[in-house]
Amino acid sequence: MMPPSPLQKTRAGSAAPAAAAAPERRQPAAAPAVEQVDTGYLETLIGYNARRAALAVIERFMARMAAFELKPVDFSVLSLITHNPGITSRQLCNALGILPPNLVGMINALERRKLIARQPHPRDGRAVGLHLTGTGRKLMRDAERTAMEVETEATRALSAAERQTLIRLLKKIYL
């Protein structure tokens, strides 16, 4: 997806030593060169850190879910259908922040793969209820187990308590 890059840290405020190999010569007032990139300032920002962390986890998630031919958004859609049988397209859009025109293709593709089936909505003739097929249920059992494995791998550096804390604090940001 994106080369995450080591992001080596230096403490902020340093003016970058120009030439490490020639310490004796007085340099003219030339443009300095950067030896080690200082990302200290950006790393103080919640948005920067949250995005980097999300990308790191999602990259790992994508690698593992490729076996099921599921992108993160496909997994999210199937997961919501799994736990909300009969959910409508509109409800999916609202829950996931997807615009209706962009969901149509995903739903059609999942239906072509026989993972989901459309059924008439019991009380609203405009809406269509979405349901997993047997094949879909089987796939999602495996996919959700894999998702849990990804969780374990991605949060390997965290204790169980830290993992709980992280999720609690993230929810306080976006809820």
Add this chain to the structure above:
Amino acid sequence: MMPPSPLQKTRAGSAAPAAAAAPERRQPAAAPAVEQVDTGYLETLIGYNARRAALAVIERFMARMAAFELKPVDFSVLSLITHNPGITSRQLCNALGILPPNLVGMINALERRKLIARQPHPRDGRAVGLHLTGTGRKLMRDAERTAMEVETEATRALSAAERQTLIRLLKKIYL
């Protein structure tokens, strides 16, 4: 950017009560309707929470930075140049996970706005050092102050200690 949607919570595992208004009638084996979308399962996943949180903060960030005509990536680029005068395009790409072809247009646009200037690299004839202009420095003083205000707004629900903890845990995920 994206309607974040309230994301009302219900506890997981419920099979969705079909008709709230007609409790007496025995319903035929029809497709159920979903009254309240249950996102409980997705909310147990770090990737989901990190992405939602990142989008929430970035949305707020974009709204405030529009006054400076800076998108998040522009701010990141200018901020790295600010704290690393003489940084090269390649170093920017590595630090931010941007592919070189996609950085060219951004750099050109910032140069056209007289916010940055290219200077020859002191030791590598292929590379170009990037520097802020006076205008760029002035803009970034205001922009970084605004970024700090966004931090305060976005983490309003967190204590200072929680904010520190959140950043520390996020770094453990992606570093």
Add this chain to the structure above:
DNA sequence: TATTGTTATACTCTATAACTATA
């Protein structure tokens, strides 16, 4: 009149191949 699902379409973001000039 408002809403669900849909089509068409545009815009942005991200990714790959290939070129040039310098090392």
Add this chain to the structure above:
DNA sequence: TATAGTTATAGAGTATAACAATA
């Protein structure tokens, strides 16, 4: 030969307008 910067271009993701069917 390898790397920095660049061009062109393809693909994925996200956005708005407008329509038919139903409420």
